[in-house]
Amino acid sequence: SKLKGKGFKKALSRDEVRLIENLDESRYPHLQEAKHLFVFSYYTRGMNYYDIMKLTWDRIDNDKIIYTRSKTKGRFTVKILQPIQNILDYYKELNTNTNFVFPILLNEGMTPIQIENRKAKKLKRFNSDLKKIAEIIGIDKPLTSYVARHSFATNLKQLGVSTDIISQSM
Secondary structure, eight states, rough: TTTTTOOOOOOOOHHHHHHHTTOTTOOOOGGGHHHHHHHHHTTSSSOOOHHHHOOGGGGTTTTTEEOOOTTTTOEEEEEEEEEHHHHHHHHHHHSSSSSSSSSSSSTTOOHHHHHHHHHHHHHHHHHHHHHHHHHHTTTSSOOOHHHHHHHHHHHHHTTTTTTTHHHHHO
16 A cells, blocks of 8 residues: 555664673663563574463473464474573573463463463563663664564575575574
8 A cells, every 4th residue: 555655674683683682681670571582582583472472391402492383383493592592591590380481471271361461461561671672772663572573584684595595484
């Protein structure tokens, strides 16, 4: 539609992603979870929020994360790079008494409606915190949970990776 316009570029450059990675958690402890989730998503080939929320420890196998994407039912294996390992180590120490990696879903017996309500609440907070992170580090682009996925793909494209390979990886 002509009315929609071109919109904003959603992808961050690799340097902008590094600014998020380097955000000082000791200065901004209230933004730590948002930073972790964004970096985790970026390094897991743009894993979406719902799949991060549902990720369980039994999906982590040594140096890999193996999961089925909720939206497409595609099966993915992601190599655990050091930034991912650091985040996993942090959440392993938290020991939330559930099998979920991230403290988004607080127990395993939630109904679908409870899961959806919790997802909506936490996703809203995540996106709000990402906007605060963007302001702190000087990124003048809208920053949302989806930007990690889009940035991963765009950064690969800028490195000359073929669109077919990028599509398969996501």
